[in-house]
Amino acid sequence: MSEQPEPIRLGISSCLLGEHVRFDGGHKRDAFLVETFGRFVEWVPVCPEVELGLGTPREALRLVRTADGIRMVNTRSKHDISDAMRAWAARRAEGLAKERLAGYVLKKDSPSCGMERVKIYADGGMAEKQGRGLFADALMERFPQLPVEEEGRLCDPRLRDNFVERVFAFVRVRALFEGRWTVGDVVRFHTAHKMTLLAHEPAIYDELGRMVATAKGAERAGFAARYRERLMDGLARLATTRKHTNVLMHMAGHFKTLLDGDEKQELLTTIHDYREGLLPLIVPITLIRHHVRRHKVEYLAGQVYLDPHPKELMLRNHV
DSSP states (O other): OOOOOOOOEEEEEGGGGTOSOSTTSOOOOOHIIIIIGGGTOEEEEEOHHHHTTOOSSOOOEEEEEETTEEEEEETTTOOBOHHHHHHHHHHHHHHHGGGTEEEEEEOTTOTTTOOSOEEEEOTTSOEEEEEOOHHHHHHHHHOTTSOEEETTGGGSHHHHHHHHHHHHHHHHHHHHHHSOOOHHHHHHHHHHTHHHHHHHOHHHHHHHHHHHHTGGGSOHHHHHHHHHHHHHHHHHSOOOHHHHHHHHHHHHGGGTTTSOHHHHHHHHHHHHHHHTTSSOTHHHHHHHHHHHHHHTOHHHHTOGGGSSSOGGGOGGGOO
């Protein structure tokens, strides 16, 4: 009997799953995360404020800039819980290492979970959006390569595609180096991710290629850690229409002698229309996949770029 694949586990702010843990007793259920993405992952919910013991409902919290640094205080009573929250956050982040997370979705604007642009109040009551929630800070410090996003930013189709792509890449590279890998395995992995990396950051693809070329003499643990780090750094760079177009044209070049004149023109026109914003990315990709299957172009068939995440998510229908 074959083993069941390990579930893809992601951390998430509990309120995004519909749990009534907000300061006002409410929730912020996100339909995409629960109903769509949730079909492919297993969620690990965390609510820092409830798990710290603050209860629901509770007095709201805010971040305040003081002479002692950024503090977390109750908005009315001004009770300071910064030290307790930071100590709990460090312990909880360390505990999450046992969960084998492949990503994390945080609640935007939260003084505990916000990833960026969280309001920090000054003594005069003015607020600047330049903070990060105390738990989010501990999480990202503990797991610097982990794909992390806020649910608000996931409303942007490009950021949503990028986050999900990084989650599945994180799973693949972890599986590669946790197994009994060989240099040949790394070469095949790197080759399969060529087009994906070129769409994000060609310079990092080249850097990783140089690493792979010298992998045979490298210390194994250090090589694996560095390769994974730079791969995730590269994929965190947002792919652009221009870079996608370059990749599509590169792939089209593999059909130079395989397609007739009309087929070539159709493919080039489809890529051009994508570049001009007239078609979503899925259209030229689908046409290329068709030609790959028809002509059995093995090199392109092995490219992760053509199938980076489950088609049911329809992420590239919108970018």
